[in-house]
Amino acid sequence: MPTRACRVGGVAGGGVRVRPVGCLRAPGASGREFGRQYRGPDLHRDRQVPQAVPATSLDAVDSPPDAPVTGTALQRAIRLPHATALVVGTIIGASIFVQPSEITSQVPSVLGVLAVWLVAGGLTMIGALVCAELASTFTRTGGVYIYLSEAFGPAVGFLWGWAMFWTMHSGIIAAIAVVFARYAGYLIPMGAVGTKAVAVTVILFLSYVNYLGVKQGTRLQTVFTIGKLLAVLLIVIVGLALGGRVEGHFVESVAFTGAITPKHFFAGLAAGLFAFGGWHMVTYSSEETVDPARTIPRALVIGTLIVTASYLALNTIYFYVLPLDTVAASTRVAADLAEAVLGTGGGGAVSVLVMFSTFGALAGIVLAGPRVYLAMAQDGLLFRWCGAIHPKYQTPHRVIVLQAVWASVLVATGTFQALFTRVVYTEWIFFGLMTVGLFLFRRRRGLSRAYSVWGYPVLPALFAVTAFAVVISEVWSSPWDTLEGLGLVLAGLPVYYLWARKGLSPKATA
Secondary structure (H helix, E strand, C coil): CCCCCCCCCCCEEECEECCCCCCCCCCCEEEEHHHHCCCCCCCCCCCEEHHCEEECCCCCCCCCCCCCCCCCCCCCCCHHHHHHHHHHHHHCCCCHHHHHHHHHHHHCCHHHHHHHHHHHHHHHHHHHHHHHHHHHHHHCCHHHHHHHHHHHHHHHHHHHHHHHHHHHHHHHHHHHHHHHHHHHHCCCCHHHHHHHHHHHHHHHHHHHHHHHHHHHHHHHHHHHHHHHHHHHHHHHHHHHHHHHHHHCCCCHHHHHCCCCCCCHHHHHHHHHHHHCCCCCHHHHHHHHHHHHHHHHHHHHHHHHHHHHHHHHHHHHHHHHHCCCCHEEEEEEHHHHHHHHHHCCCHHHHHHHHHHHHHHHHHHHHHHHHHHHHHHHHHCCCCCCHHHHHCCCCCCCHHHHHHHHHHHHHHHHCCHHHHHHHHHHHHHHHHHHHHHHHHHHHCCHHHCCCCCCCCCCCCCHHHHHHHHHHHHHHHHCCHHHHHHHHHHHHHHHHHHHHHHHHHHCCCCCCC
């Protein structure tokens, strides 16, 4: 199969990666030319790409998918089952076991709540399809960072990576690790210090597993994803089998429809969309995916369908077993369901389930993030030594360590919650911009894609409007907190321009 421009890069002599025209940098193009291409500041004025950027992928699509990897290249080991498990595993964490109460409080109707989850799943699917086309066009490691940089220049891409490292991605790692530790405390009582120690330990353990190789990381994540899906199926079966012992209220709850305004429906929808968060992370590891132009789009579609079906099934069982007002008032709806069906021992069973689910989600999230920081380092937007790849394990080991250290600091200091809750909504600003970028790429000549999003241009436009509407809704409901979060993200701009002007890009070391 002939190599298509923009789908992969070639490898020049000495293991130096050369990127094709249409990707972030043209073969042999200097940093000055790269800067002019995006009308941005000169990030790499003193270096030529072939002398500075080590190879980080297999050399072409016409290479065998299992070709041996040598030198300092990332290893292609992620196939469709692993990529699909990554999509499912990073989405299903702890939110589905607590989030239904927030949605039900906004939409006091069983059918209304199920409609919210269905619409949220549909919009997530559209976003996944947008990402699928972009992933089939730009197969370099980095995902959303690459798409934003290609569409709007390196400054926007830098802001995505900046927000990811300091708050969004590291913050969610810290938050999920703390949830894991708190549920572990249900089984083995521990104080605040013990909870933090367990959270840090699980972060360091998963970082170590991913340090040792992408195969180890994806296998672990896949096993836990399969396990959590089996657990969801078990909850549904047990709820259907034993839920009849609970007072019959399901028919009445379905028939009842409280006052549902568009404002409340959208507030519930925003909560549902946040529960689907993480679907885009599979794009970060493109250069470690076998045939990424086809594998990633398929994984996004299949994974989103699986998650949507799981969420609808779980919510149906919640309402089948528990009254509507109980679900709306509950802060641990899955535990309430288990106790209603299994008795007082049900809480312990749910604690184990949440620990299992959060551990699996962490495995995928810890794996994904460092690939973005690796891409930034290769583009001169991070210290060059961060772009090193381990010669034995073929992983971005240094940024894996950096991520683990910073996420652990957020846990130890307890600052993750304040930072994360203020910044997480800004993710949707970037999703909206990413979708606008899709329209720009459709008008750009010379780009080839293995997949085109369904329903273009209507569906992508709908997703972009929804993304910006989520942002407006968050600003409207919590103006000061959201503006503080936006300020934290925009604080990356002066850092970016200082970095570009001073040329702070030390040479990579082995």
